[in-house]
Amino acid sequence: MIKVYLDNASTTPILPAVKEAMLPYLGEDFGNPSCIHSWGDVAREAVETAREQVAQLIGGNIEEIVFTSSGTESNNFAIKGLALAQQNKGKHVVVSAIEHFSVLHSAKTLEKWGFELTLVPVDKYGVVDPDDVRKSLRKDTVLVSIMHANNEVGTLEPIREIARITREHGVVLHTDAVATAGTVPVDIKDLGVDALSLAGNQFYGPKGAGALWVKRGVRIMPLLDGGVQEGGRRAGTENVPAIVGLGKAAELAKADMTRRTEHIARLRDRLLKELPARIEHVVVTGHPQDRIPGNASFCIEFIEGESMLMLLNSQGVAVTSGSACTSRALLASHVLIAMGLSHEIAQGSLLFSFGIDNTSADVEHVLEVMPPIVERLRQMSPLYSKFIKASKGGK
């Protein structure tokens, strides 16, 4: 059977070269980097090489990189750590309504700890208006966190403009770059942010390693207390093989970014154009131009995401959906709702995310199997028959 993996936003496969780089650290070079003997030295050097590779990917300094276990941990660390470190200055935090749950729920935890939280809205494309950020700032605002690009609809946010505002007001700005780092050029100086999260499993590195970049001089409280690993900012024996893999993935991403982006965006554009041409009542979600190269997200009206996913899976196609039924919390995607889509439309959400291994044959396969799947589910849908009756009645 044809197998088409179009769920690179959930996780990317690991590049063979990345796996090769990791293997020695699962084998003979197993040392604990904190140890002062030669096993420790080998492991420590490997971690430091990876730190340099990650720093170079985003244009940071090596001592500004803290390794974590994932993008989620990086975001938890950033939101809680940056806010707690400044709580004497003030207890107000600003984040957008479409942040990843690791940012949103961390901010809600801060609320329980006595912070106040402002959620900045987005427009129908999922774009934050920098002016809304400006208006939300108060004397006691200590942290703003706006994602670099949204993971569900792919929309890129105007971080540079927002950074100008936060800098003016002396407020720390964090950006969740999990969906962008290693995928599109990310330069912390150009963006003007103070802290940035990234994760290796989004750009062909392993699961189990992420990083938080924190600008020199910006104070942060640890999320994990204990030993003095990572300059005292993150306790826990370093996951050496995964960190090595993250470093290697960063190096490869930087070297190969233009070629990857062109390839992926070409496939994505084809699907964005062709799918609505072949199927009626399809809404493209996210910004038409300012979006990450791999993201093609839609809402297919009158039907539900999970049933589409299952039928696509039976045709060998792996994708994801923001429908309530597919979420473990049984709630429709907060991103789609924040963009003003109705719950009914949001239920039909479908996200295709392209990666470097995809080919135009994959797009072809999707375009072939999608129309009958949609047709079949619409034939079953009471919403669709109501719509048909209403439009007939209208005539």
Next chain:
Amino acid sequence: MPAYSAKVMDHFMNPRNVGEIENPDGVGEVGNPVCGDMMTFYIKVQDNRLEDVKFKTFGCGAAIAVSSMVSEMAKGKTLDEAARITPKLVAEELEGLPKQKFHCSNLGAQALNKAIEDYRSKQKKVAGGKENERQKTRRR
């Protein structure tokens, strides 16, 4: 995420009794798209038995499989028998449903019951209407 039983997958991939009945004797609709799933059941009644059952469903794999199973279980049963189909029985017939799917997606029995109620209330109206006719005749 959902680890569906083979039975659920079968009913999802090959749902039975999908569609609408023209001039149905009863219609039952439950759920709304906000909470995820929506089901409409249509029934045709002959001699107090469900001669035909059809459905349309907007929802996830479990919702579709549940609708299909309920339609199959109900067909041919008397109204009283069909009214005794519960979500638990449906889940059992499907060889189990994932925990998080049990409450939101297992609405098929409820939709069927609503269709039966709809039929019965229509019958009462019809019967009631005839009664009124008779009284009017008497008064005359």
Next chain:
Amino acid sequence: MKRIYLDYAATTPTHPEVVKAMLPYFTESFGNPSSIHACGREAQTAIEQARTKVADLINARHDEIVFTGGGSEADNFALEGVAFANESKGNHIITSAIEHHAVIETCRFLEKRGFNITYLPVDGYGRVDPDDVQGAITNQTILVSVMHANNEIGTIEPIREISRITKEAGVLFHTDAVQTAGHLPINVTELGVDLLSMSAHKLYGPKGVGALYIRKGIRLIPLIHGGEQERGRRASTENVTGIVGFGRAAGIAREEMAGEAQRLTALRDKLIHGLQEQIGSLHLNGHPVNRLPNNVNVSFAFIEGESICLTLDQENICSSTGSACSSASQEPSHVLLAIGLSPELARGSLRLTLGKWTTEEEISHVLKGLPRIITKLRAISPLSTREE
């Protein structure tokens, strides 16, 4: 010459069988377990199988295991999770003075957030007195955290006795079992603990993965917020390869534990006795009998631990002074100070921890080389000349 690794308490090599089990999940089965398509489900199944194996290792139920990013995270999660979930009941936590930094530093953080912490003293062997636990409990106490065995000096704590007290008082009990899980038989019901931390890379599994046992019915506030992974208790895409490796390592440990403990105890005692016979002014740290089968910790008067380690390293023997995690900081080990060692003796400590690939020849080799090194270092120490 072949290197001799005697720092198994810092980290263990990943078992080749474990690596083999992990490899497919790097490439072929790389899916995100949260995805409902086939790739994701494969990963999910692998995680649940690993969860069963880890649960079996400590006789817990499958749904009582939450995977974390390591032992430190499991400790942080246990303490903060219980503290914040029980704020309305009380704000007092009892722990010991010799806990791992992951517990001690988390307690310091909780102090800043308004909790009162009692740090119980230990005796000269590093043992917590259960009576001290009893005496410290107030009506504000919500949690007791005492480690199963100490990572530096190897002393095993009287967990059963303490759990009898906490149970009676209706207080939750956490134990950091990072050093014991996979090495000593653990039955959470018999131990009577409510929460227990583990780490994979201490039992021949990979780094970057640990677990917290949470007895059924106990509610914790998550440490890492976000998605609904680990049934809402720990957000983040699961480290599938790491978790699979942990499961395999737990399975192997369960089979080999009994024989291995016996073998290592014999080697350990040979090493301790050999050193005691050959080197004067030597102090054995930790309990002579109730200690981890693989732990040797000694202090040499007049000399400094790091210089011993470095000299040993020159001779291809890998050891540790203080704990692995504290070697980056300059302070003498808080554990050695707590058992009453002077700062000088604490600085002169050497930890040799044995493991699966340690042989009798290696121990003989160390017994031949170490006395010579100690004599050499003492010869250049101003402290020893002053003493003479």
